[in-house]
Amino acid sequence: MKRNLNFIEASSLLEASETTSVDLTKIYLENIKQAEELNCFNTITAERALVDAEKSDLRRQQGTLKSRFDGIPIGVKDLFCTKNIKTTASSKILSNFVPSYESAVTQNCIDAGLISLGKLNCDEFAMGSTNKTSYYGPVTNPWKSNKSDAKLVPGGSSGGSAAAVAADLCVASLGTDTGGSIRQPASFTGTVGLKPTYGRVSRWGIIAFASSLDQAGPITKTVEDAAALFEIIAGHDPKDSTSSIKEKESFYHNLNSSIKGMKIGIPKEFKSDGLPSSTQKAWDDCMKLLQTNGAELIDISLPHTMDALPTYYIIAPAEASSNLARYDGVKYGIREEGKNLIEMYEKTRSVGFGDEVKRRILIGTYVLSSGYYDAYYIKAQKIRSLIKNDFNQAFEKVDAILTPSTPSTAFEIENEPNDPVQTYLNDIFTVPINLAGIPAISIPFANDENGLPIGLQLITNSFEEQKLLNIAKNVQDTVNYESVPKNWWQE
């Protein structure tokens, strides 16, 4: 069978009876086995996947399909609670946690008949942009530079989700994005990653990091796949008080690539001398492409772009320190015994959390502590209003905004800077979008001089995912980026 089957192709093959869900599932389980070295999965649920696939095949025979995508195998970031399947957030503190309920997103996938192959590795509690903070070890990017044999990071925090799609270990996957955790790894692995509008996808049952920024979305091989999987997971959920009551649209059905007359904004604050020339060239080439295809380019300004990252590093840790207070060795997860209750808490949290999570809890506690709350936390929330206002003003003039997804392509696992702030820079182009709550997509556009994928980011106003996907499809269909990594891990 063709390698790198996408969601739509898989559904057509199933429909034409050219394959079965069981056969597809077996192929992917074999691919996963051969790719152990990439460390994409925390938990592989082979047995259950095969049982579910059998049931899907039976539904197909009986004409009782749950959706046209029934029977397609996917991977799930280990941040979504899955009933009776271990869910760890890639943390030691949750290394024994088996949820008694199913997250809204994974329930939607089950209701559409999708088959879960297992839980994908990620940065611990989704905090990181390298996948190196995982308690289960780093994920290796399936891509390698054509000039070196060094292992590269897949990006993060949804590093396992992106690497698994790029290495063809599943047809598509689910990730979450708090500051770029879907788009940055998608950019590093040549995949498509969609961060929907805040409120589009239910957060119920997703292990919380920063509740006002977290949003789940698909990582896929094509824009069509992203539209299809997004349509499956989106929609109002009464169990999430921030879930939007807006009707969900038929994103996949309504997909078209017409961009004639659209206005695309190019923000001057994203231009930098420090940007690699290949990334700059990809950005320039995409501008020309959009123009050729009938769009108009407009220079815009988002004056608070450079303030977004420090704002994020107040708001996200503040919310995280509050959300992660629940891990105390009492209700779930591991416990380290202590002489008294306080010592038990302290020992459990010190042993259970990794260094990056501890750093963020400490910073979050600092910015929320008495005497600093107004100076940091409220100040950051006010700057968040300014950032949102920048985008509101921009969208009065343009339909969408085009930027690079990341300031670099994938870098070596061993080559991370010592200073955490330098690592945070990975998310400089993605973070403002989460603060504004608007949707954005990263699509692969070209390869750099080392043969590594460069992703570009498209951004639209809140709830305009259809327009976003349409523009992304136009770019995808014109540029025809079909590069896939060499499968060195199978040799």
Place this chain on the structure above:
Amino acid sequence: MFKPYILENMEFDKDSLYKLGKLSKIQIDESKLKSLSSDLGSIVEFIDRLKSIDTENVDPTSNSLDQSLVMRDDIASDVNTPNEILENAPQKELDFFSVPKVIE
């Protein structure tokens, strides 16, 4: 390397670090004190950049969604029953979570 911000690598005050550890219920490991104080110093220096921005007359945004709170119907459900929840407890007694003694 992409370096749009210039930092001086401040150190975070060690007494304050221990205090934060107490507040966060995280023990500060002696062997990591230096690196932690340097990491936190960098982060605080980084977020301090915002102090110079004028936010007079700006309202804070806590959540980007322009929607008032939606209430759901008050109907009992049978997910997450006590027994299921207690399955994950590190220690339990009868139908309760069990913790080290709190009252002397």
